[in-house]
Amino acid sequence: MSPHASATDTMPPLALRPNGGAPARRAMRRWAWRLFRREWRQQLLIFALITVAVAATVVGAGIATNTSAPPNATLGGASYAVTLPGSAPNLSATITTITSEAARSGPVQVVEHQSLATGSVNPVELRAESPTGPFARTSLALLDGHYPDRPGEVALTRSTP
Numbered sequence: 001m002s003p004h005a006s007a008t009d010t011m012p013p014l015a016l017r018p019n020g021g022a023p024a025r026r027a028m029r030r031w032a033w034r035l036f037r038r039e040w041r042q043q044l045l046i047f048a049l050i051t052v053a054v055a056a057t058v059v060g061a062g063i064a065t066n067t068s069a070p071p072n073a074t075l076g077g078a079s080y081a082v083t084l085p086g087s088a089p090n091l092s093a094t095i096t097t098i099t100s101e102a103a104r105s106g107p108v109q110v111v112e113h114q115s116l117a118t119g120s121v122n123p124v125e126l127r128a129e130s131p132t133g134p135f136a137r138t139s140l141a142l143l144d145g146h147y148p149d150r151p152g153e154v155a156l157t158r159s160t161p
Helices: 021-066 091-103
Strands: 112-116 124-128
Antiparallel strands (some): 112 124
């Protein structure tokens, strides 16, 4: 650097700088402010439409999730269901007691139900239910073939939407 050169003489010209620096940022701010002043109505409209769309999606998903299934969807024509864990002590004695008490007020059907993990996205349920039970008519439907009647036989049902 020569004794008469200043620090500004050694800086590259504005066109060669990697970014425009403060003048470029100031110009971008002015341009953005002018764009906002000119088009604020359209931006407000788009913001309102996005807000309404998100709100409708959230409300719709909440309603779809929390809407209960028809009463006959899982219980057939039964009014009550008793759920017992399979690890309960004296399970068979408990089932006998409950069914004998409940039989006084109407028909009773025992259904063994277990959800199976298959590694698939679709759930799989295993149910042991008598097709001749009092509530089987509304919860079971034979579309083809026959009900399982021997050990080792199972009936498969395609998922219904």
